[in-house]
Amino acid sequence: MAPLVASALLNPINSTLIAVALIPIGHSLGASPAETAWLISALYLATAIGQPLMGLLVDRFGPRRVLLVGAGIVVLAGAGGLLALSLEWLVGVRALLGIGTCAAFPAAMTILRYRAEDAATEVPRRSLATLAIAAQTTMAIGPAFGGVLIMLFGWPSIFAVNVPLGVVAIVLALRWLPKDDRTANRTPLTKVDLGGILLFSLAMFAVLLFVMDPAPRSAYLLLIGIVVGGAFILVELRVRTPFVDLRTLRANRPILRTYLRQALAFLIIYAIMFGYVQWLEQGRGLSESVAGILLLPMSGMAIGTAALAARGRGVRAKLLVSGIVLGAGAGMLLFTHTASPLLLLLGIALVFGIAQGLTSVTNQTVLQAQAPTEQLGTLSGLFRSAQYVGAIGASTLIAFAYGAEASSAGLHQLAWLLIGASALLVLVIALDRSLSRKTLTGHTKRAAAAA
Template identity: 40%
Template sequence: MTERETVATAPGKPAETAAIDRRLVPPMVLGSVLNPINSTIIAVALVPIGAALGASPAQTAWLVSALYLATALGQPVVGRLIDLFGPRRLFLASTSLVGVAGVVGTLAPDLGTLIAARVVLGFGTCAGYPAAMALLRAEARRTGQGSPAGVLTLLAVANQTVAVIGPLLGGLLTGLGGWRSTFALNIPLSLLAVTLGALRLPKQLPKQLPEDLSKDLSKDLPKQEKQERSSDAPGPLHRIDLPGMALFAALLLSLLLFLMHPHADRWYLPPLTLAAAVAFTVRERRAAHPFIDVKVLGGNTPLLATYARALAAYVVAYAFLYGFAQWTEEGFGLSPLQAGLVQAPTFLVGIGVSVLAGRRGGIRAMLLTGAVGQIAACLLMLALGGHSPLWELLVLAVVFGIPQGANGLALQNSVFLQSDPARTGSSAGLLRTFAYLGSMVAAAATAAAYGPHAGTAGMHQLAWIMLAAAVLFLLLTVFDRTLRGLRTPPASAR
């Protein structure tokens, strides 16, 4: 009998002493970091890839955009399927695609094939994070923990740790085996994820709460979730909103394609985005089982504000990750490995900030700390130049670590507390979608600022764009009154 079964069935055992099933933690953590590790590992490989394949920074930016385009489309869709079918099957299918993408990328003969591999990789990493959040929701209910703060903090710290390893590992692999080795790494990662998922993820999430908890919590369940738990509710297949998913894909694809290259010759994309948005809203308001319940989402202003903050925060974060990394190589003259080492303090500090913030539990304080840290870092970027001493770059990396650790944890915990429990997977997927929208804006800003060469003048232009996004993030936080009472129990209390 597993720890999970022992806790759930032990006669007379108080529900509040139940513990999260530790067997679920390794696949949850590994699945959730597959996307971040592929985000960070390629940051220092873009210049070598461009040199090997004869591509400019604007062209290699597609390697970044392709991953996030696919994932931004796929995360909410896969998240909704996880809500309906459970995490196991979606997790196994998606993580298998990660291995396929690794093989294609390792053998890619040209930039087009490499971009295709990144698209497959994006879809392959879609299930990890929504699956982890859905599993945590189920475990929180089973154990009586409204918010498993310890595991939520662990997920954030794991992402920070991977972000530390990513640039360093990318530089090391590029130096030892060439940039292709950064794609080959996905093959063993995929095998490990599929193995852990097959061995440890439950075939079905429990449909019933423990008897002593169900009476207390059933009154708090949303109406739609009560209907979906009832015996006469339609099966999962009948609740798949394919038209809604298709319209959402058209909306997001047209928007992202314009954000990646906002030029006059693409004038038709914004009207197409608007038309798809109107059609999507009409469809979802009328659907019996909508893909995204716009009625509930539209009435959940705190969650919408969280998504807006995520968009602004990740414009800054990804512009620094990719744009600043390119400048350190081309504008400052560092090697890929050295560029990775310069960024390491950002993520090391981020780990420490996440751990400290997780122990305190205050979400508004985390967001304000992140906002101030972003603004300070952008101002420091504006003071850098090609002849700046190396220690100034390291100071900048340290300062950027503060928002790196505070914002990610605060946004993740906000979504867990603010979202409809019946749609935890799709809500978590939407958080990543807004983060990827931010990455697309960052990629477009980076390409526009640099052009054919990542010089100091372009880096300063990028810093001004980042500063505007950081100020917007601060305003969205300061004027959101709902954050005052929002907090997770301190992780140490668990």
């Protein structure tokens, strides 16, 4: 588990360190909040596209190889961030970090499935919980850690920290991960669906650019995304070894609903992670380090709830509680203002810590039950893509609500948007019959029998 955890930390640490650096980067480079929001979107745009690609490479060439390549990319990107030539340069660095960090999750999910099959058992929920707890803890302490780094070394340090972290992940993987000795699913590079990969990337890029700026002047991007997406569907239904097996997805509608739940939940979580921190710094007038420390309670709460989520078999109740808590936390934002007591600000962090811990472990457990082994890497990648589509949507909501400044009025507008998203999430969960214990057990048995 050590190399899997070390690699899995790379994405959440890069997701959250940037939260407390947006304001100082904007001041240093003369950029507005709407412009620095690209530092958030670039990583998630690259990750949303790169996750299924890395998942495909895991399925074809083995999880250990792909994990090592991804960690190497992270080291190079971290070194590049030290140059800080311009905002555009940093956006490119963030995109490269997104590509590198998205290798860990599909590789980890595949390795855990392989080990479970070798032992003729299910994937231990404790292993899934360990990955989720590590990621959630990193997300929670990331802003505080970032605040300390900025205070001691300046904001370029949030990029430089990737160099030692990436090196540690590489060393642990070389030392303890088993070599890729499974060749049943390995396909020569000449047989990889490069056309499908290109069409998927272009369609996602166009649609996500529109989502980040949903104005009439950007409508052409949505049209391009729809046209290219249609071509992608036609290609994938015809090729023998598709990049995304649409036939399997069409027959496995429960997994599509899992993707939707993940996207909605993390739209809310990331909107709080970034939007709330920006308001603490600008609207409430706190320093970067203090704003980060105020989010520390999320860490302890996320650890506790993730550990609890790993126990027991029922998932629907846990997901419902998570959706309701997200709505309650968004509602608490309506009562914040420039003189809000620290106790209220800490309480908001605690509430969202509960939702973070429940969401990740439970949805990952459902994914393991719903995904066939031979496509687990690709389907895990799409699962993370759904999460980062939610993150990009969050940055869009933040830019829409705040405009040029993270004011209290903007925070309240953001809160109403998140309350609506929470209500939709609860409705999706309540109507999904595939979340029953009997149905999920059936999925797991069919996957084991196929393996």
